[in-house]
Amino acid sequence: xxxxxxxxxxxxxxxxxxxxxxxxxxxxxxxxxxxxxxxxxxxxxxxxxxxxxxxxxxxxxxxxxxxxxxxxxxxxxxxxxxxxxxxxxxxxxxxxxxxxxxxxxxxxxxxxxxxxxxxxxxxxxxxxxxxxxxxxxxxxxxxxxxxxxxxxxxxxxxxxxxxxxxxxxxxxxxxxxxxxxxxxxxxxxxxxxxxxxxxxxxxxxxxxxxxxxxxxxxxxxxxxxxxxxxxxxxxxxxxxxxxxxxxxxxxxxxxxxxxxxxxxxxxxxxxxxxxxxx
Ligand SMILES: NC(=O)c1ccc[n+]([C@@H]2O[C@H](COP(=O)([O-])OP(=O)(O)OC[C@H]3O[C@@H](n4cnc5c(N)ncnc54)[C@H](O)[C@@H]3O)[C@@H](O)[C@H]2O)c1
Numbered sequence: 141x142x143x144x145x146x147x148x149x150x151x152x153x154x155x156x157x158x159x160x161x162x163x164x165x166x167x168x169x170x171x172x173x174x175x176x177x178x179x180x181x182x183x184x185x186x187x188x189x190x191x192x193x194x195x196x197x198x199x200x201x202x203x204x205x206x207x208x209x210x211x212x213x214x215x216x217x218x219x220x221x222x223x224x225x226x227x228x229x230x231x232x233x234x235x236x237x238x239x240x241x242x243x244x245x246x247x248x249x250x251x252x253x254x255x256x257x258x259x260x261x262x263x264x265x266x267x268x269x270x271x272x273x274x275x276x277x278x279x280x281x282x283x284x285x286x287x288x289x290x291x292x293x294x295x296x297x298x299x300x301x302x303x304x305x306x307x308x309x310x311x312x313x314x315x316x317x318x319x320x321x322x323x324x325x326x327x328x329x330x331x332x333x334x335x336x337x338x339x340x341x342x343x344x345x346x347x348x349x350x351x352x353x354x355x356x357x358x359x360x361x362x363x364x365x366x367x368x369x370x371x372x373x374x375x376x377x378x379x380x381x382x383x384x385x386x387x388x389x390x391x392x393x394x395x396x397x398x399x400x401x402x403x404x405x406x407x408x409x410x411x412x413x414x415x416x417x418x
Contacts, residue, residue, distance in 0.1 A: 143321045143362050144276045149174035152226050154218045156205050156263065157233025159186035161332035162282060165348035166230055169356045171197050178218035180205075181233070182418065205233045205259030206251075212266055225274060229267045230355055231260040232282040234300075235415045236334050238399040238408070241295040249296045251418060256300035257307075264311060268320065275319035278362065280355050281308045283324045285367065288376040293399025305365070312364060321362040327351045328372045337408030341395040344369055 153170045157163040158179035167177045171194050179194075180203030181187035191200035199221050203214040219225060234256045237248045260281050271277025286294055287301030308324040315322060329335050329345040346368055354368045367373025379387060395402060 141316055141321070141362070143278070144319050146227050146276065146278055146359055148228075148356075148359060151175045151228060152178070152218060152222050152224050153228040153230065154178045154180065154215060154226055154267075155230040155232055156180050156203060156211075156214075156259065157182075158230075159183045159190050159200070161334060162327070162330060162348045162351045163230070163232040164190050165352035166232065166355050167191075167194060167198060169349070169352035170228075171195065173356060175228075176222050178214070178221065180211075180214040203233075205231075205262060206254040208262045208266070211259075211262045215266055225270055226267055227277060228359060229263055229277075229279045230282065231263045231279065231304075232355075233259055234282065234284075234334070235418070236294065236297050237412065237415060238293050238297070238338060238403065240293065240400055244296060248416070251415065252296045252300050253303075255418075256297070257303045260304055260307060264307075264322070268311075268315070271320045272315065272318045277320045278359055279311075279320075279322045280358050281322070281324050282351070282355070283308065283326050285326050285328045285372050285376055287324070287326060288367075288373070289379060291399060292397040309364065323358040323363055324365045325351060325354050325358065326365060326367040326373060326376075327354075328367070328369060333411050333414070336411050337404040337406075338399055339402040339404070340398050341402065343394075343398075344372060 153175045155163050155167050158167045159181035167179050170177045177198045179187045179191045179200045184202035187200035191198040201214050201217050204210040281304050283304040284301040286298050287305035290298055308322050312322040329340045329343050354366045
């Protein structure tokens with residue numbers, strides 16, 4: 141597959157869930173490359189403040205990715221702001237409730253699928269037609285290692301991220317030869333509010349800036365999937381080849397139920413309260 145080059149200097153990039161965490165770090169990284177960046181977030185005030193801190197090559201806007209008309213208004217505002225079509229879309233907004241599957245509420249299950257799956261579908265349905273018409277553009281979906289590797293205490297989150305990995309791979313194939321690429325970035329644990337209060341033990345933790353660098357890199361490489369750190373992607377694939385009985389022993393030694401049992405409830409409550417209010 142070959143894709144027309146996207147010059148980030150002067151390009152228009154839209155990022156969802158960009159008021160904090162990985163989305164904000166990614167906005168900063170694109171601005172550093174000379175791009176104009178629209179930051180959309182449910183927390184409009186925080187998005188506007190974050191954009192103001194990034195300077196005049198950034199703008200903040202209200203966005204609820206679960207509402208297709210809100211998503212359309214965000215993308216329209218971004219295009220009007222720079223008077224040019226979108227070059228890169230980063231579907232980053234996501235929520236991660238944790239806890240035993242049988243203890244989760246229907247409402248939080250629905251929210252997880254609405255934000256993490258339908259949010260991405262809405263964004264792609266809105267942005268891709270213009271990109272295909274122009275024969276040029278790039279979509280990056282921030283999935284997760286949890287889109288390849290089952291984790292106790294994250295079952296519905298797992299389901300949502302497996303969906304994003306499948307959606308990305310299939311649309312990438314469908315768009316082959318249109319000049320438009322779709323890539324997935326698969327972070328391990330990242331030090332943001334979303335994972336706060338969970339002690340994952342041996343699972344490697346990285347910073348939002350590491351994911352931001354990987355997202356920006358995909359504009360150049362157009363790689364189908366980029367795991368961060370890279371070796372966790374290999375581990376997730378290799379785990380599929382290991383007999384279940386052996387894998388269980390390794391998992392147990394690695395405290396694979398951390399998202400249920402190794403949680404600082406006071407710290408975690410702040411994040412869970414935020415998503416429960418959505
Ligand atoms: N932090 C991790 O350990 C980790 C690991 C793997 C993947 N990820 C993925 O990375 C992405 C970003 O996560 P983060 O760690 O930066 O989380 P975060 O909670 O720090 O930031 C997420 C942002 O998304 C926004 N958001 C939530 N719902 C929204 C909606 N409906 N519409 C618009 N914005 C919305 C929130 O307001 C928040 O500002 C998510 O998709 C997450 O699943 C995170």
